[in-house]
Amino acid sequence: MANIIIGSGPAGRLGSYELGKLGKEAILIEKNYIAGTCLNEGCMVICALSDISKFIDSNRRFNEYGFIKSQIEISYEKIVEKIIETQEFVRNINQMENESVGNQIIYGEAEIDGDNIKVNGESLEYDNLLIATGARPHIPDVKGNEYGLTNKDILKIDDIPDKINIIGGGIIACEIANIFSTLGSEVNVIVRSEFLKEIDSDIKKYMLNHILNNVNILEHTDISECGKNKVVLTNGEELEGIPFFATGRVPNxxxxxxxxxxxxxxxxxxxxxMQTSRDNVYAAGDVTGGWQLTPVARMEGICAARNMANYPNKISYNSIPQSISLNTEVSFVENEKIKDVKTKTITMPSIAGPYSFWKILPGDTGLTKIEFDSENNRIKKINAISPSSVSDVAYLSYLMRIDSPLDKYSEFIEIHPSNDTNYKIIKSLWL
Structure with missing residues (x-):
């Protein structure tokens, strides 16, 4: 009997690959496309569109400076075509990677029947089972919700919409708003409570003033109805534009x-x-809730796989770095283990480097804010806006997870030129 994995998103795909590397027989079952939401409907699609929005933003800036004179003609149809072509290429790589360690991949819809898995008319026994079926967009229960788009529909849009109404106030809503406002859409973000309520207030203020300044954000506002090209607010006001739901996710x-x-x-x-109420059944990724992030899903899938292979392994969620993919990246992390201590905060403009040199004159290079426990010599929280913030914060989050003292940070040497954010943070900690 084999180890069976249901779902080939980051958790299932990495879990099955880990099992194969450990010499265990693994069967990976996928209903649709290998690589799950991330590649096919989620973060990789956002990354592809964000690359284009960054280029458009840079082109606008260079035209304003006068050393480039150009007009951009955008073909959304061609963008979609090339994204799909790239997805197919990456799917093949992911499949070959899993097969390279001896894994079997079955495409079909699985059904759990006790100690057996039914798929494509066959019944398969398993030693261990990993459920990694992911999650799907939550659709609010409002009249006309069938007209609302979600992240699953981004590649089905025929052209850039003139107007779009994004319902939701989290990271997905923020990223979609940035993309379509840069592409030329008139964008409303309708938020039932507060926009990006988990983000540091200074960081959010910078984002609104310097990155999302063409987006109309309506906080403490809700909708009562959707139409094909409109939403109706609870106060009766109608807003033209395609409805787009970014209202959370539901586990499969x-x-x-x-x-x-x-x-x-x-x-x-x-x-x-990553063990369920049954000893030989595990679950990982978005279907378990918690941190719905690709790196976390990978980590959970690998953890489950090692336990399935009798290599005891525990999961830890401390100091998980996150980012928001915008025209300038926003990244943040917090050490949850540091509590009830007096901290010191340093706020500084991000330094110019690659992808931000031409943002110096208008003062758009970004912002970095760091909070640290001076008594115990540890970093507590980092928020950074800069093109290098994704790698900066990921590196610093690792040092936070291994409980490294601040003194060790001075041993870090960056590759120059870069944004040198780490260098400036390190230098400022002892001022």
Whole structure:
């Protein structure tokens, strides 16, 4: 009997690959496309479109400076065509990678039947099972919600919409707003409570003033109805534009209902070994809730796989770095283990370097804010806006996870030229 993995997103794909590397027989079952939401409907699609929005933003800036004179003609149809072509290429690589360690991949919809998995009319026994079925966009229960688009529909849009109404106030809503406002759409973001309420207030203020300044954000506002090209607010006001839902995600846990314990929010309940209420059944990725991030899903899938292969392994979620993919990246991390201590905060403009030199004159190079525990010599929280913030914060989050003292940061040498954010942070800590 083999180890069976249901779902080939980051959790399932990396979990099955880890099992193969450990010499264990693994069967990976996928209903649609290998690589899951990330490649096919989510973050990689956002990255592809964000690359284009960054180029458009730079072109606008260079035209304003007068040393480039150009007009950009955008073909959304061609953008979609090339994204799909790239997705197909990457899917082939992901499949070959899994098959290279001896794994079998079956395309079909799986059904759990006790100690067997039914797929394509066959019944397969398993030693261990990993459920990595991911999540899907949440659709609000409002009249006309069938007209609303989600991240699953971005590559189905025929052309750049003249107007778009994004319902939701989280990271996905923010990224979609940035992309389409840069592409030329008139964008409203309709937020039931507060826009990006988890983001530091100084960082959010900078984002609104310097990055999302062409986006109309309506906080403490809700909708009562959607139309094909409109939304109706609860106060009766109508806003023209395509409705787009960015209102959270729902776990695809139906496959496991009545089989393993399910949390009240419909996520699959797991312990620190990614083990469910059944000893030989594991779950990982978005279907378990928590941090719905690709790197975390990978980490969970690998953790589950090692336990399935009898290599005991626990999961830890401390100091998980995050980012928002905009025309200038926003990244942040917090060490949750540091609590109830007096901290010192340093706020500084980000330094210019690659992709930000031409932002010096208008003062758009970014902002970095760091909070540290001076008594215990540890970093507590970092928020950074700069083209290099993704790598900067990822590096610093690692040092936070291994509980490195601040003195060790001075041993870090950057590759120059870069934005030198780490260097400036390190230099400022002892001022």
């Amino acid at each position: 846990s139906e496959i496991a209902e009545g089989f393993v314990d399910i949390n009240p929010d419909k996520t699959i309940k797991v312990n620190e070994y």
